[in-house]
Structures are given as C-alpha cells and as structure tokens.
Amino acid sequence: MASNLDVKEQGQLVSQVEHAVQRSIDYAMGSVRPDGHWYGELKSNVTITAEYIFLRQALGLDLEADGPAYCRHILSQQNPDGSWGLAPEHPGDVSTTTEAYLALKILSTGVDTPSMQRARTFILNAGGIARVRVFTRIFLATFGLFPWTAVPQLPVELILLPYFCPINIYKFASWARGTIAPLLIICNHQPVYALPNGLSADNDYLDTLWLDPTNKNVPYGPSLCDLLFEWDIAGLAFSILDKVLYQLNGLRSIPLLRPYARRECMKWILDRQEKTGDWAGIFPPMHGSVYAFVLEGYALDDAPVRLGIEALENFTWEDETGKRVQPCVSPVWDTALMSIGLSDVMSPDRPIVDRALTWVRSRQLLHPRGDWCVYRPHLAPGGFSFEYHNSCYPDVDDTAAVILAQVKHDASAVDSPSVLAAATWILGMQNPDGGWAAFDVENDKLFLNKIPFSDMDSLCDTSCADITGRILEAFGLMILHAAPASEKATTSATHLLPALRAACTRAIDYLASTQEPTGAWFGRWGCNYIYGTSHALCGLTYFADQSPQVRKMVPPALAWIKANQNLDGGWGESLLSYRSANQGQRASSSPSQSAWGLMGLLAHLPPTDIAIERGVIWLVAAQQPEKGIGSSWPQEVYTGTGFPDHFYLGYDYYRHYFPMMALGRYVRGVRGMVL
Incomplete structure (x- = not known):
C-alpha cells in the first residue's frame, strides 16, 4: 500500500532515520572489544546459574565469595507469584523454581524470607x-533429594554402539550428544x-516442597497402559526397555563390559575437550563433564577438571544486578551480525568492519575435526562456530552469517578462500529435504524424543526455515x-554457481513445503513466526524474479507480517506462541522483532509501503541514548530460542x-539502492 506521507514528511522521516542510524553506529563503535570483535x-533462565552452584557445592568449591552476588541475580528474576519462569514475562515453571529455591537455600537464604515462602x-x-523435569530430578538425586530409582536408566554402553x-550417540543432536555422554558416567x-x-x-533438605515426602519414588513418564492407549509405539518400546534395564541394574553387572564402556566414554569426552577446557562451547556438556571426570577419580587440580571449571567460570557475567552464568557465549555470532548491520547502514568507518571480519576469519575451522565428520567424512571443512572455543561443532547458521558479513562488506570477498570454503561446507551439510539444520545433517530421528529421559523434545537437530x-x-x-567464468580464475565462486543454484532450488522447495497455511514460517532459533517468516523472505528475495514458486509463497507471507503489526507500528510475539500458534502470539512491540518484521x-x-513506514517510525521513536556511547534500543524480553517451549535466550x-x-x-x- 502506498505511503500516506507527503514528500516533505517522507524527507523528514529519512532524515530522522539517518540520525538514528548514526547514533547506532556510534554505539557499535563504542562497544567493540579492543581486538575488534563484539560480544x-x-x-x-536461572537454572544455569543454579546448576553451577550445585556443582560448586558438590565438589566443595568456595561459594562464600560470590554467594551474595549469585543470590542478588536469582532473586532479581523472581516473578511476583514467587515463581521463576523460562524467560522474563513468562509464566512460572516448577522445575526452574525448584532449582532456584535449592540454590538460594544452599547460599544460606532463609526459608522464612518472603521470597522463599x-x-x-x-x-x-x-x-x-x-x-519437575528429568534433568532437575538428576540434579536433585545427586544430593539425595530424589531417589536414583526415580531417574531413567542411561547405560554407559550406549557409547559403544x-x-x-x-x-547411537551420533544420532542425537550435537547439544544432546555432548550432554548425554557425561550423564552416562554420572548415572x-x-x-x-x-x-x-x-x-x-x-x-x-527440601521435604517441605513435597506434597508427600514419604513417597519420592514417583514415575517419570506415562504408564505403559497410557502409552498403549495412545498407540505411542516408540514411547512404549523405550519405556519397556527402560524397565528391563532397571531390572538388569542398568547393565552394571555384566563382567568386563561396564569398565570398558566407562573407559571409552571418558575417552570420547576427553577427545572433545578444548585446550581451554571447554566442551562444545555450551554449559550443559561442560558442567556434566566436570562431574564425570571427578566421579572417575580425577582430582580437582588435574587438567581436565581444573580447565573445565575455569571454562565454566569464564561464562560468568556480573554487573550491578548480580552474578550469573551464561549458557553459552556468542562472540562470532555477535560480530558477524554487527558487521552486517554496519554494512547495511553504510558505515563510513570501514576499517572497523575490516578489523572485525579479520577477527572472525581467524576463527574459521579449516581442519576436519568434529562430530559432523562422522556422516560427512569426505566433506572439506570450512565452518565457523558460535563461541570463542569450539572446534568440534561448527554452526551452519553462523557460517552463513559470516558469508553475508564478508560479501555485504566487500563484494569481491565472494571469491575469497574463506567464503568459498564456508559455502562448500554448507553445501555438504544440506539435508535430503532441502533444508539445513544448525549443526548436523540428517539428524531427524524424532522417535528418539520418546526416550524416557527426553522430556524436552530436543534430541534432534532438524531442518528449519x-x-x-x-x-x-x-x-x-x-x-x-559471482562474475562470469571468463573473467575469473579457477578459484572463482563461478565454479560453485551450479552447486549453489541447485542447493537453492532444493531449499526453495523445502520452504514451500513448510510454509504454514497462514503464510508464515515457524522460527526454530528465534521467537517465533516473525523470525522464521522474516528470514525466509530475506532469502527468497534473490529468487523472486525467476521463480514462480517463490512469487506464490511471498504474498501470503507479507500479508501475515502486515496482519500481525501492532497498532503502534512495531511487532511483538510472545514465547507462548510455541505452545499454541493461537495463544499469546501478539505481544508488546520489541526492537528485534520489529526489525525482523521490517526486514521481511x-x-x-x-520503502514507501505504509506498514514499512509505520515500523520505521516505531523503531526511530524507540531508540534511546546508551551509556554515553551513542544510542540503542532497550529490550527486556527474550527473543532467542534454545529449545521451543523449554529454553529461551536473551541476546x-x-x-x-x-x-x-x-x-x-x-x-x-x-x-534507490539494492537491498
């Protein structure tokens, strides 16, 4: 729909936007790290911090020095009803609240204080x-607060398959794989x-939180009768297997096999530890692996344990609200996306982006190391990971973002070794359905989510829009x-053009098959339909002219975005949309979600479309001065997704x-420039 602004008003809006853009550039330049990257x-939610407190309590590590800071943070996240949720403004969650309560009590918070009551x-x-969920049960069991008989069986012999x-261990998603391996040792x-x-x-210690503390051996899943009634064959089979394993003492009594399996499991874990002590660059494998090494007889000052604890401590973040532990760190992701942003606003300070991309390129993984090699043994490496230290699990999404950052900044980078290696690796990671997942290929055996310990539906890494x-x-x-072949040498991206075009054709087919009846796409790694729809539209724009299929997909997607624009001109979508597409989908406008709507x-x-102008006006008005280094946009809500309906992220x-x-x-x- 055409603009409802006259020429003068359009000029004023552009002037306001350019001023806001300059202030955003000032903020980006003021927040860059000394070596040129952003982080x-x-x-x-507070479970990550709580579980780190559990580890320190279990291993006898000091909690007095940082205890008050941890308490301040945990208490600052409590909801008015006494609960802790999966994210700000999210309903309370019993597992999260139980872990927070235990952590606070360990840190000497009185049980009679109003917060604890x-x-x-x-x-x-x-x-x-x-x-509580199964993982919370396991943490409670390590303190005798839940019987181990009420925890699913996890035989170490799984590592031998x-x-x-x-x-087998490689059929699980990378994050699950890295977490399950140490859990095998713990269990x-x-x-x-x-x-x-x-x-x-x-x-x-927590008996006051039980309805019946005399009966703690409560089931951790549906009964066999319920599974049979629901005709859940996979769930029934895994539940029967779990009961058989329980009767066999989890295979612990088989001579020679268990000791061998434990050694192989520990070797598997140790092989994936970075020199800095990290495992997979995320908290759960790092946290669990420290437990595993100590349980297998390693001392606290032995290198795997000492470095692992140091790596966990490097995940902490402290400010006036207290100290907490991050689930992960995101420097490569942040630097790539900030570089894209600076290129999009045509930052006059090109050296800052040059420096940032030099920092990113130095982290390209060019050695064939990592679990992705198991099912793609002949694929040349070239990916980028999300974190500072994670050589085993390059991230497909990060790698694509780094390509965008380099080529947007300098079109000639399309022929660079970095971009060509990254694109070649991504090509090899495409799934048979035409889509891409985050870390793995053909990791789509969803029946694995029926395993009793999987109550978060997160054991697979499937294609996503x-x-x-x-x-x-x-x-x-x-x-x-990409230039014509006659103008470039044999290392040119021109030689990749047939493969790129073929992959894109398959990807377009995938998006066509996954578009919702509403016109939207589900957002796996960001909340939610606004994220998925925006990213799909940004990709499809390059193919609209030559593909009738794309031209058919785009109008309903645009209509969906417009229909979900808030009255104030922005966009907002609640995390509750992961529970039901019709529940709580609209929310107050947020900067990131408004930006996604606009980009789509x-x-x-x-740019003269009314919906676009309204969104731009909202973004300009929402910008605020930031710490004396330009301006940014305040946002309290989380719009990043770890596991839909189970774990959310606030970048x-x-x-x-x-x-x-x-x-x-x-x-x-x-x-009038190319978008």
Missing part, C-alpha cells in the same frame, strides 16, 4: 517436586553429595556477485544490530 551477554507456595501449588546403528555412579545439612541418600532462509540469502548474494517486508516491498545485542539492519535497508531502499 554481548547471552541471558537465559512465595516460591514454596508456587511449587506446592504446581504439584510439588514430584512434577557404532555410528551405523539406528540408535553409572549415582553419586550423592553433601548439602549444608549433611550427606544422606534420603536427605530431607530460519536457517534455510539465511543460507538462501547468503547463497543468493554470492550468486548475484523490505525484502519485497518499496543482548539483538536489540541493536537487527534494528540497525532494518533502518539501513530502509535508507538504501529510499535512496
């Missing part, structure tokens, strides 16, 4: 500790550690800038580089 806090009331009203078996030993009230296999859309955008930009529209519509810089991209693309559109 913002990655927030999650409200938390206890919430937990009891939610059904008590008996209702070869990669060609229907079920083998079934340790019980001391709490402030002492050590007991039946500790009464948001990553596929970003790769289409990266490949589309490469195709646009700008990819296919003129601090999402509030900045995505709005910067959107405003930059608007100005480019107004100036």
Whole structure:
C-alpha cells in the first residue's frame, strides 16, 4: 500500500532515520572489544546459574565469595507469584523454581524470607517436586533429594554402539550428544553429595516442597497402559526397555563390559575437550563433564577438571544486578551480525568492519575435526562456530552469517578462500529435504524424543526455515556477485554457481513445503513466526524474479507480517506462541522483532509501503541514548530460542544490530539502492 506521507514528511522521516542510524553506529563503535570483535551477554533462565552452584557445592568449591552476588541475580528474576519462569514475562515453571529455591537455600537464604515462602507456595501449588523435569530430578538425586530409582536408566554402553546403528550417540543432536555422554558416567555412579545439612541418600533438605515426602519414588513418564492407549509405539518400546534395564541394574553387572564402556566414554569426552577446557562451547556438556571426570577419580587440580571449571567460570557475567552464568557465549555470532548491520547502514568507518571480519576469519575451522565428520567424512571443512572455543561443532547458521558479513562488506570477498570454503561446507551439510539444520545433517530421528529421559523434545537437530532462509540469502548474494567464468580464475565462486543454484532450488522447495497455511514460517532459533517468516523472505528475495514458486509463497507471507503489526507500528510475539500458534502470539512491540518484521517486508516491498513506514517510525521513536556511547534500543524480553517451549535466550545485542539492519535497508531502499 502506498505511503500516506507527503514528500516533505517522507524527507523528514529519512532524515530522522539517518540520525538514528548514526547514533547506532556510534554505539557499535563504542562497544567493540579492543581486538575488534563484539560480544554481548547471552541471558537465559536461572537454572544455569543454579546448576553451577550445585556443582560448586558438590565438589566443595568456595561459594562464600560470590554467594551474595549469585543470590542478588536469582532473586532479581523472581516473578511476583514467587515463581521463576523460562524467560522474563513468562509464566512460572516448577522445575526452574525448584532449582532456584535449592540454590538460594544452599547460599544460606532463609526459608522464612518472603521470597522463599512465595516460591514454596508456587511449587506446592504446581504439584510439588514430584512434577519437575528429568534433568532437575538428576540434579536433585545427586544430593539425595530424589531417589536414583526415580531417574531413567542411561547405560554407559550406549557409547559403544557404532555410528551405523539406528540408535547411537551420533544420532542425537550435537547439544544432546555432548550432554548425554557425561550423564552416562554420572548415572553409572549415582553419586550423592553433601548439602549444608549433611550427606544422606534420603536427605530431607527440601521435604517441605513435597506434597508427600514419604513417597519420592514417583514415575517419570506415562504408564505403559497410557502409552498403549495412545498407540505411542516408540514411547512404549523405550519405556519397556527402560524397565528391563532397571531390572538388569542398568547393565552394571555384566563382567568386563561396564569398565570398558566407562573407559571409552571418558575417552570420547576427553577427545572433545578444548585446550581451554571447554566442551562444545555450551554449559550443559561442560558442567556434566566436570562431574564425570571427578566421579572417575580425577582430582580437582588435574587438567581436565581444573580447565573445565575455569571454562565454566569464564561464562560468568556480573554487573550491578548480580552474578550469573551464561549458557553459552556468542562472540562470532555477535560480530558477524554487527558487521552486517554496519554494512547495511553504510558505515563510513570501514576499517572497523575490516578489523572485525579479520577477527572472525581467524576463527574459521579449516581442519576436519568434529562430530559432523562422522556422516560427512569426505566433506572439506570450512565452518565457523558460535563461541570463542569450539572446534568440534561448527554452526551452519553462523557460517552463513559470516558469508553475508564478508560479501555485504566487500563484494569481491565472494571469491575469497574463506567464503568459498564456508559455502562448500554448507553445501555438504544440506539435508535430503532441502533444508539445513544448525549443526548436523540428517539428524531427524524424532522417535528418539520418546526416550524416557527426553522430556524436552530436543534430541534432534532438524531442518528449519530460519536457517534455510539465511543460507538462501547468503547463497543468493554470492550468486548475484559471482562474475562470469571468463573473467575469473579457477578459484572463482563461478565454479560453485551450479552447486549453489541447485542447493537453492532444493531449499526453495523445502520452504514451500513448510510454509504454514497462514503464510508464515515457524522460527526454530528465534521467537517465533516473525523470525522464521522474516528470514525466509530475506532469502527468497534473490529468487523472486525467476521463480514462480517463490512469487506464490511471498504474498501470503507479507500479508501475515502486515496482519500481525501492532497498532503502534512495531511487532511483538510472545514465547507462548510455541505452545499454541493461537495463544499469546501478539505481544508488546520489541526492537528485534520489529526489525525482523521490517526486514521481511523490505525484502519485497518499496520503502514507501505504509506498514514499512509505520515500523520505521516505531523503531526511530524507540531508540534511546546508551551509556554515553551513542544510542540503542532497550529490550527486556527474550527473543532467542534454545529449545521451543523449554529454553529461551536473551541476546543482548539483538536489540541493536537487527534494528540497525532494518533502518539501513530502509535508507538504501529510499535512496534507490539494492537491498
């Protein structure tokens, strides 16, 4: 729809946008790290911090020095009803609240304080500790607060199954794989550690949180009858297997096999530890692996344990609100996306982006190391990981973002060794359905989510629209800038053009098959439909002219974005949309989601479209001065997704580089430049 602004008003809006853009550039330049990269806090719920406190308590590490700071942070995240949720403004969660309560009690918070009383009331009203998830049960069991008999069986022998078996360690997603391996060791030993009230296999430290503390051996999944009634064959089979394993003492009694399996499991874990102590660059494998090494007899000052604890400590973040532990760190992701934002706003300070991309390129993984090699042994490496230290698990989404950052900044980079290696690796990671997942290929055995310990539906890494859309955008930009073969040497991206085009055709088919009846796409790694739809549209823009299929997909997607624009001109979507597409989908406008909505529209519509102008006006008005280094956009809500409906992420810089991209693309559109 045409603009409702006259020429003068349009000029004023462009002037306001350019001023906002300059202020956003000032903020980006003021927040860059000394060596040229960006790294913002990655927030999650309080369970990550609580579980780190559990580890320090279990191993007898000091908690007095940082205890007050941890308490301040945990208490600052409590909801008015006494609960802790999966994210700010999210309903309370009994598992999260139980872990927060235990952590606070370990840190000497009085149980009669109003905060603890409200938390206890919430937990009891939610059904008590008996209702917590399996992973929380395991943490409680390590302190004797839950019987180990009420935890699913995890035999270490799983590590021995070869990669060609229907079920083996490599059939699980990378994050699950790295977490399960140390859990096999933990569940083998079934340790019980001391709490402030002492050590007991039946500790009464949290008995006030049970509806019936005399019966703690509560089931952890549906009954066999319920599974049969629901005709859940996979769930039934795994539950029967779990009961058989329980009767066999988890295979612990088989001579020679268990010791061998434990050695192989520890070797598997040790082989994946970085020199810095990290495992997979994320908290759960790092946290669990420290437990595993200690249980297998390693001392606290032995290198794997000492470095592992140091790596966990490097995940901490402290400010005036207290100290907490991040689930991960995101420097490569932040630097790539900030570089894209600066390129989109045509930053006059090109050296800052040159320096940032030099920093990123130095982290390209060019050695064939990592679990992705198991099912792609002949694929040349070339990916980028998300974190500072993670050589085993390059991230497909990050790698596509790095391609975009390099080519947007300098079109000639399309022929660079870095971009060619990255694109070649991504090509080899495409799934048979035409889409891409985050870390793995053909990791789609969803029946694994029926395993009893999987109560978060997160054991697989399947294709998703948001990553596929970003790769289409990266490949589309490469195709646009690839020169004719006659003008380039044999190392040119021209030689990749047939493969790029073929992959994009398959990716477009994938997006066509996954588009919702509403016109939207599900967002796997960002909340939610606005994220998936925006990324799909940004990728499809490069193929609209030559593909009738794309031209058919785009209009309903644009209509969906417009229909979900808030009255104030921005966009907002609740995390509750992961529970039901019709529940809580609309929310107050947020900077990152408003930027996603705008970028999706700008990819296919003129900047004078009314919906675009309203969104731009909202973003300009929402910008605020930031710490004396320019301006940014305040955002409290989390719009990043770890596991839908189970774990969410708050990327601090999402509030900045995505709005910067959107405003930059608007100005480019107004100036008649290529978006």
